[in-house]
Amino acid sequence: MRALRCASKLLFLLAGLMACKDIPRDNPLDPKNPESVREQTVLAEAFVNTNSVLADSVLYNQNMLTALYRLQSKYGSRMVLSVHHRNLSGYQDSLAIFESEDLYQRYIQGTNDAVKGVPDVFINGLAARIQGASTSENAEYRVDTALQSFLIENGFFTIEPTITLSNGVLRCNTTFARLGSSVAKDILLKMFVLQDMDTQWARRAVRGISRSNLIQNIQPGERKNIQFDAVSGLSNQPIRVIIAVVSEDEYTVYQVKEVRL
């Protein structure tokens, strides 16, 4: 009798194990599912100059920032906004950093016959560019129109950063996975550290940019882990970290995630 009970338990266990093997990987959030996707988030990178003397004569930068802040409220986590401050001849911007200027020059190189000038907004790298802002309404309309085409797309990466901040030193360890069914080649991860500074028009100011090494390929369902260099010298202002999966030339942004500390 006991042997029979034991045998039936074994049979149940065996049946259970066989059934487990047959469970289809149809969870859309499961990276191993070839159909898996994430909601596409869009990276808007604004290059501005908020010098107060300049602001007394023209409000283009302020108009654009007003529009972007409004859109950021409208789309929440689906729109990730970073604000790069640039120096202009005669108009220094106290928040300008070398890495931002370097990125701007890289983007200008990637566009044809581009005129440099602020405000200048790039959506998902060079996928869309909105330059100039006569009014905040016009700027909002133009950026919003550009965002629409990206917001309906699916994202094929998932990004999970783990960030610690201790004694003004920020450390970021990011796990990311390839979704869908195709291999991604020649990509890298980029980290932006943002702070909401206490001067006017200084929200989401980029304070540092770090890049991973080139990732030559990542298979569908594969996870990789990236440890960024520590960032120090941050002030006590609120910190945000943006992690973006980008192409090697950084002209294409595939997915982006923001974490607020």
Added chain:
Amino acid sequence: MKRFICCFMIVLIVVLGCGCDVEDLLKRDNSSDPPNVGNILTSAAGFVVQPLDTVNFWIEADDPTGGSLTYQWRINAGEIIGSSSTNELRWRAPIKGGNYTLSVDVSNKAETVTRSEVVKVPSVTEPKVEILAPLNMAFLVQHTNVIVKATARHENNIQEVQMWLDEQYLPLTPELDGDIYLFDWKIQANPGAHVLVIKAIAQLTGVVGSDSVTLYIEGIVAGKN
């Protein structure tokens, strides 16, 4: 010298012995020559004829073979009054303006020679202008270059196409690509809404037609290029 005179005498004797006239030997056979035909002439200055006006055209020609010539006139509008097969044509212009091609074939037994002229009937309708780019309500960025594209058509052809911004003439010379006029415009205007106008001036009449679009020029602070 003696030898040369001797040769000449031999040739002369041979020629005279043949019974040929020297004149006949030098005369060319012109039986296959085409007619000699001048240009089409008219009393209408510059071949411009007002709508419904009647005008004469004629042509001067002769036949080098000494034969007679035939004429055949053709024109793709208006009304031919009387014969179209003499050296003169009487023609009434149509009411619709345009540039019409008048041709005449002058033939002898050997060949036909054709002469043509464009007869211009002034049209008082305005040139049709259409701005293809930028689109109405487009946003443009200050200090950048844009190509303004427009078509302009008129029955008497276009004399000039001009670009205006807010009633101010912009001295730009367009390039012509097919029937599209292309203006390479560097935007120096102040930010804000502007009205861009393309004006076309018709040949002959100087009648002006236009199209316009409203544009928003978005300001930037250029620098550190």
